[in-house]
Amino acid sequence: MAQSRRPDRTWYLIAGFLVALALAALLVSRQPFAGPLDFAVRVPALVGYLAVFTASLSSAYLREMLRLFGRPFLAVHHYVAVTGLALLTVHPISVAVRMSSLDVFVPVVSSVRGFLQWGGRPAWYLLAIASAAALWRRPVGDAWRPLHMLTYIAFWLATAHAIMMGPNVQGPIMRGLAVAMALVMVGVLARKRMQETARRRRRG
Numbered sequence: 001m002a003q004s005r006r007p008d009r010t011w012y013l014i015a016g017f018l019v020a021l022a023l024a025a026l027l028v029s030r031q032p033f034a035g036p037l038d039f040a041v042r043v044p045a046l047v048g049y050l051a052v053f054t055a056s057l058s059s060a061y062l063r064e065m066l067r068l069f070g071r072p073f074l075a076v077h078h079y080v081a082v083t084g085l086a087l088l089t090v091h092p093i094s095v096a097v098r099m100s101s102l103d104v105f106v107p108v109v110s111s112v113r114g115f116l117q118w119g120g121r122p123a124w125y126l127l128a129i130a131s132a133a134a135l136w137r138r139p140v141g142d143a144w145r146p147l148h149m150l151t152y153i154a155f156w157l158a159t160a161h162a163i164m165m166g167p168n169v170q171g172p173i174m175r176g177l178a179v180a181m182a183l184v185m186v187g188v189l190a191r192k193r194m195q196e197t198a199r200r201r202r203r204g
Helices: 011-029 036-058 062-069 073-099 112-117 120-135 137-148 150-165 172-203
Strands: none
Touching (some): 011 036, 011 062, 036 073, 036 150, 036 172, 062 073, 073 120, 120 137, 120 150, 137 150
């Protein structure tokens, strides 16, 4: 007898996205100087940051994602990753509009502190490269995996940028949450490395 299909729970993603969007908007609205452009700058940054974290976290739990959403891992992962990259593209565009300058797309390399403080700039390029490598993994070949790992470096750079500059990440709770997420990403990377080592041993 054929196995029954798992129920499609993709709507969980939509619900989670809407909740994250509402919470980010609420957080930004608590700033006394929040205006329409502030929402366009900060809400996409917060939700996009969370989306990249979620996409990376899901990559270490393939079976769990299938059980939870009833969809193949790649489908869920791509939905979240594309949404995150799109939002993190809206963020610098909004900043560029507010500053009337394209300097926000130029990484700062004059000092280590400046590079980390403005870490969102190189982080965006690293995310774009990582996403392109995954999208065109056949032409890229085996190189796509290490290129896709740039996502982790991008996340840590974005965390530094958020902690050092993000108006909504200056309180102890939000800073602690950002640090905790960065540490979780270290664990996710370690788990993926162990999974890859185990797969190689089985093949060998």
